[in-house]
């Protein structure tokens with residue numbers, strides 16, 4: 267996670283332009299700058315915190331975000347926000363987490379139809395059925411899930427603390443939902459019995475072991491980084507597996523690695539390139555169709571009209587908060 271220093275809207279537009287020049291033609295940049303300045307002025311006028319997930323379009327991430335990071339880092343930033351409005355540029359389940367953690371704030375999303383195949387792949391009924399089928403097994407739920415599913419769970423986890431949470435529980439049999447690939451990656455490194463669910467991320471499931479083999483044979487010495495939402499066939503071949511924030515940290519700590527295969531949503535590589543200007547990311551460019559729904563135009567209109575407010579039923583919120591707080595205790 268990183269926080270962007272508070273500078274004037276005009277300075278911010280200029281700073282953004284210098285980053286976007288690494289990735290966009292000048293004509294395209296010039297179409298974004300007036301909107302970026304307008305949003306940054308609205309942000310100040312309306313005392314708003316703008317959060318940006320690592321998978322956002324570069325003009326959104328670099329142009330208007332106050333805090334940038336993965337879903338967990340942004341949830342923490344949302345919980346500490348003292349502004350009147352939190353405008354969360356990510357997908358819907360992330361905005362719910364912000365509302366769960368900081369219910370007094372007005373939480374907005376630029377496009378409420380920005381879902382997630384993983385979060386939408388499981389229902390609270392599915393969780394209740396799993397609990398009936400495996401009595402006594404605690405439910406560990408990945409943060410990429412709806413508020414209603416978190417409310418049915420014992421503890422939430424992230425891709426970076428999942429192993430720690432599973433290990434901290436006293437039970438030997440754990441229901442781990444909803445991501446079948448994250449569950450399989452954890453099952454590989456724990457002696458506990460992991461009961462998975464069958465949802466997955468439609469972006470990360472597309473990466474294959476062949477992608478890694480082909481890239482390595484073409485570029486010997488290539489560094490391969492994979493997200494744990496990829497299949498185990500992929501992660502066993504990677505040099506490093508971790509959350510988006512962990513991958514960014516790895517890249518920052520390895521300045522000598524100029525060319526990498528980054529097996530995660532494509533915008534992240536583009537955003538790092540905008541930031542550093544000297545890295546090359548290979549591999550199939552898989553974009554998340556839901557993250558791509560968040561555009562500068564929609565953000566400007568959402569903030570101007572203060573529309574698309576996110577609400578979470580209070581009973582669900584209190585139960586989901588308990589699962590989130592349990593994660594903080596165990597991790």
Ligand code: SF4
Pocket residue numbers: 321357381382383384385410467468469470531554555556557
């Ligand atoms: S990249 Fe995958 S997990 Fe992330 S929002 Fe898109 S579909 Fe969901």
